[in-house]
Amino acid sequence: xxxxxxxxxxxxxxxxxxxxxxxxxxxxxxxxxxxxxxxxxxxxxxxxxxxxxxxxxxxxxxxxxxxxxxxxxxxxxxxxxxxxxxxxxxxxxxxxxxxxxxxxxxxxxxxxxxxxxxxxxxxxxxxxxxxxxxxxxxxxxxxxxxxxxxxxxxxxxxxxxxxxxxxxxxxxxxxxxxxxxxxxxxxxxxxxxxxxxxxxxxxxxxxxxxxxx
Numbered sequence: 001x002x003x004x005x006x007x008x009x010x011x012x013x014x015x016x017x018x019x020x021x022x023x024x025x026x027x028x029x030x031x032x033x034x035x036x037x038x039x040x041x042x043x044x045x046x047x048x049x050x051x052x053x054x055x056x057x058x059x060x061x062x063x064x065x066x067x068x069x070x071x072x073x074x075x076x077x078x079x080x081x082x083x084x085x086x087x088x089x090x091x092x093x094x095x096x097x098x099x100x101x102x103x104x105x106x107x108x109x110x111x112x113x114x115x116x117x118x119x120x121x122x123x124x125x126x127x128x129x130x131x132x133x134x135x136x137x138x139x140x141x142x143x144x145x146x147x148x149x150x151x152x153x154x155x156x157x158x159x160x161x162x163x164x165x166x167x168x169x170x171x172x173x174x175x176x177x178x179x180x181x182x183x184x185x186x187x188x189x190x191x192x193x194x195x196x197x198x199x200x201x202x203x204x205x206x207x208x209x210x211x212x213x
């Protein structure tokens with residue numbers, strides 16, 4: 001699997017390359033600007049890009065803007081965005097481009113190598129990978145009607161929003177697939193949602209709801 005990295009912190013960029021190479025990925029290019037990302041994606045046609053939200057020269061949202069532009073040029077192009085902090089506006093803008101794999105992780109998550117690599121693979125395959133801290137803050141911002149959910153249903157909802165499938169949710173919570181399916185059915189019923197397919201669309205629907213859109 002070929003990747004492009006857009007990260008201006010040299011130590012982090014080299015660390016990402018090392019981690020990914022050890023896990024069998026090919027890093028086709030590492031760049032440190034938004035235009036550099038667009039050029040690298042055009043030249044190397046990677047399977048996905050890992051992009052820092054804030055890149056030179058202003059260190060505001062250049063990376064995110066470049067990622068969105070890359071997805072405009074190549075609809076569905078998978079992008080995993082890295083951020084130093086939970087920034088709801090950036091998460092929302094990324095999710096507004098709903099086709100193809102998308103991910104939003106805090107940089108601290110990179111240190112948890114297996115979780116990070118799983119997120120990269122999931123996004124490259126067209127899925128969604130949302131940082132648990134982002135999901136937690138979105139959950140806390142929507143107390144009603146989430147108050148109708150049981151504690152277990154809130155746990156299942158949070159894991160759904162991260163992009164995990166039913167089997168993985170069951171393993172995390174030590175419950176069966178059937179139990180997960182039942183909880184999800186209850187969640188959809190209590191929140192007044194129509195029954196939905198599993199996977200990427202379900203995750204985007206959950207996150208859109210939690211973020212109040």
